[in-house]
Amino acid sequence: MTLKPLIAANWKMHGDMSWCDKPYDFADIYPPTEREHLDVLICPPAVLIFPMMEKCGGTDIWLGAQTCHKEKKGAHTGEMSAEMLASAGADYVILGHSERRAMGESSADIRVRVERAKEADLIPIICVGESLKERESGDAEAVVGTQLKASLPEGLTDYVIAYEPIWAIGTGMTATPDDVDAMHRFIRGEVGPNVRILYGGSVKPANAKALLSIPDVNGALIGGAGLEMESLAEIARLA
Ligand SMILES: O=C[C@H](O)COP(=O)(O)O
Structure with a gap:
């Protein structure tokens, strides 16, 4: 089975209402007819999410959230449930990003959020990745393996994994293609043949070709370079 590449932009805490027509800008730069082979x-x-869906819901660009709460509803001031995000127009949700793990989200928390996401028909993108210290001490695969085991509910189907070495996020440093290849092979062994595995961490037009041509890299989770539609489209063209 060939996995359709997924090019995902995580805007993090960037943007305002004036950004809601960016999917149209993307479609102008890279028209849908030229990219039927990728999501x-x-x-x-x-x-x-909702204003963007109202404005650009007719484009083929999927929308996603950056997290969801682990309860379905309740007295959780400031939080959002998976169902709310789905009803606003989200199709996917990023879970377990290292910027959220750093705020105290454990793999056990993430596993519950994955369950909530699936109940709301959202496709979870589950992030895993090691710190520089863990890589340097030779523990990268063990750390990622433990995160995977603890974050994935039993019997989970239709989900995406994003491998993001923490030290490569927003730093301009990327893992070498050999390291990415080795880690993605390892993750493939854990999740099987039908799960898309994205690479994330300082992906940009200049390095996207080398990263996206690695066999078990099925797309990218892009931070900084996904804020501008020109660079996002440039990366997508290389997928
Ligand atoms: O979710 C995206 C990643 O954290 C990567 O961010 P970055 O491309 O700015 O390094």
Whole structure:
């Protein structure tokens, strides 16, 4: 089975209402007829999902959220449930990003959020990745393996994994293609043949070709370079 590449932009805490027509800008630069072989996803801040869906819901660009709460509803001031995000127009949700793990989200928390996401028909993108210290001490695969085992509910289907070495996020440093190849092979062994495995961490037009041509890399989770539609389209063209 050939896995359709997924090019996903995580806008993190960037953007405002004036960004809601960016999917149109993307479609102008890289028209849908030229990219039927891949999926393009934008994960804006949650407040922009609904207006973006209203404005650009007719484009083929998927929308996603950046997290969801682990309860279905309740007294959780400031939080958003998976169902709310789905009803606002999200198709995917990023879970377990290292920027959220750093705020205290454990793999056990992430596993519950994955269950909530699936109940709301959202496709979870589950992030895993090691710190520089863990890589340097030779523990990268063990760390990622433990995160996978603890974050994935039993029997989970239709999900995406994003491998993001923490030290490569927003730093301009990327893992070498050999290291990415080795880690993606390892993850493939854990999740089987039908799961898309994205690479994330300072992906940009200049390095996208080398990273996206690695056999078990099925797309990218892009931060900084996904804020501008020109660079996002340039990366997508290389997928
Ligand atoms: O979710 C995206 C990643 O954290 C990568 O961010 P970056 O491309 O800015 O390094």
